Amino acid sequence: MARPLRILQVMRAPVGGLFRHVADLTRGLRARGHSVGLIVDSLASDAQTERRLDALREFADLGVHAMPMPRVLGRGDLSTPFAVRKLARDLSIDILHGHGAKGGFYARLAHIGRKRPVALYTPHGGVLHFSARSRSGKAFHWLERRLLGQTGAIIFESDFARETYGRLITPPTCRTEIIYNGLDAGEFEPVVIAEDAADFVFVGELRELKGVFPLVEAMVGLRRKDGTAATLVMAGDGPQRAELEERIAALSLGERVKLVGSQPAQTVFAQGRVAVLPSLAESLPYVVLEATAAQLPVVTTSVGGIPEIFAGTTETLVTPGDAEALARAMQAVLDRPEAARAEMQVRLRRVASEFSLETMVGRIEALYRDVQEKG
Template sequence: MAAPIAAPLTAPPQSRAGNPVADLSSRTGAGERHRILHVFRAPVGGLFRHVVDLTRLQAEAGHAVGLVCDASTGGERAERALAELSPHLALGVTRIPMHRNPHVSDLAALRAVRARALAVGVDVLHGHGAKGGVFARLAPLGRAGRGVIRAYTPHGGSYNYRPGTPLHRVYMAAERVMAQATDLFLFESEYVASRHAAYAGGSPRLERIVHNGIAEVEFAPVGTSADPFDLVYVGELREAKGLPVLLRALAKVRNRGRKLRLLMVGSGPDTESLAAMAENLGLRDAIAFEPPQAIRPVLGRGRVMVVPSLAESLPYVVLEAAAAAQPLVATNVGGIPEIFGALSGDLVPPGDDEALSAAIIRILDEAPATRDGRARALSDSLRTRFSMNRMATDVLCGYAAAFRAKRVRTASAAAA
């Protein structure tokens, strides 16, 4: 059964004086107060961070916000994060079983989302990621749903799943169908928007590009520890993140006489196979595996951050490292070039361990002033393009446009 937790009994926080989100919302006509339910699967990783940031800012702007997410993912770390967020959740948290892949239990989850949406009287159902997008857009609300808008923020997911395969075609066919039930697409990168256009087809009813945003405090330098690792990786431990490529690149570098050390922070389904691969490549003493933890202290324990992903949307880990002026080696995939902007020529082809090893050596051997200067230039370029307040404001403006469009459609239907 669905179990709502951490539902405060007080009204949602009122917008603070000088809150850029609240101020700009009122100036653009997006100042209506909404009852918003964010629906997503896993309370972990970049998607969860996006929802948490959005929830805080929407609540501070005077909206009533609630969450629906998986009951079994994230462990104690997710429980702590949700407990810290609870003062901002006027509509509480409902945790229900959700499987990563399509499953017969999806019907029960869909009914639970419907029940929660009706119980709290939402007017915005906002789905995040493939599973959240399904539940938020397809939950049947009947007559009570006539005034509700359905928003969808893809985070890569099904759009990046082995393009060209039969299963990818099935996923994209489903996206074409669900697009008809979507009032607003909020693509977090131009890349994902282009994937939707190429594979799902059709013209979305309404769409916006809303880049992930980061806070001003994240631009503060983290410093470097006294005995840093040469390389640091932070994220999920899964093959799609390009970690076998990274291990092969590290082995190449070490075989050429450079005894580099790598710190890998994270967890995931491929942890054991990656540890076995490291052992087979003779890297047992070169790699330290540590569980998930806050990224900023980890950045200070490495000289260079490596992001060897094979597919991405707009990864927070790159934004966070770049904002802190951490030297970066990253692959040319997804929305990462949108983050690097004019410096995207430094990106590495995905899946190429030789190119990755060469990029690692090049950045480690650079003069510190050159390396640090380039990292600082990237950090400075992010300030206006990836602001957290701008992200939240653009989402609220998207909601307002979707409500206006829905009213126009309703009036036209009534006139007809």
């Protein structure tokens, strides 16, 4: 029987899909007998982050270690790779798995000049969202190219992400695998919709990248079959909340659009009858998978790996940033709810078969073993 692995997961993001992925992976690997530790950002810590990390500590038997990870470029980028390297040596780590741009950089920089631990990397969108023309984009993409030689494998969560990496940065010279994000079997339960639920529900960060401004613009003319105005619940927080509130007021939508702050997705799904997720860019968003598993019809955009989730139902995807097209898609669901639910059932079957947490963890574990043996 193969010995258990000693694994460090390195990430910056304290919330969102990346955190969800690392949390699921940590629990899954621990259940399979491996020892796991986490390296997280010490600069972005708050009460919500600490609560999330506290819930993971029992599964992270190698500890949760906080180090400075600036959002773009900063002083922590000079010290943290050395701290990661030292921790990996002290804990006799076999696998360093970096998540997101910063996690990926630190894991691979810590590997320079060493055969062990093997460094793997999952972009999670991250560096793929930087324009090749921006200063930050040029810096990050240059680093990506330089660090390919230190990379045991790159795990892409969608075919879109792998294609984009090759086109935007460079075709990877290391091993690559496409491993979809997965949901636990227990998540595939229909949500109980509240009697006073809104017509639509949004879950995500309140910032431009998530399409929140086209979404509220699309709400202006939406009407139910009885002629009354449609309503929307928006859950989440973010750097552009105040700007969004101003836009909602300017559109006279204060009575129809309700911001409820950050809440668990399952709690929020009960507050709306249709999930709407109008992102301008994504990798493979968990919230689309979660809404489908909760058996909500989904109106979303044709970005990132979403068409891979929507395989068989892609004709209803919306052009990102087009408020008029989004409004037409949302109105179609209001006008033809039976058709929307039939489409949801097609998508539900695909997500249940292709986006399994057990499959995700098993394939990543197998990749760890393989790259370690060949490294």
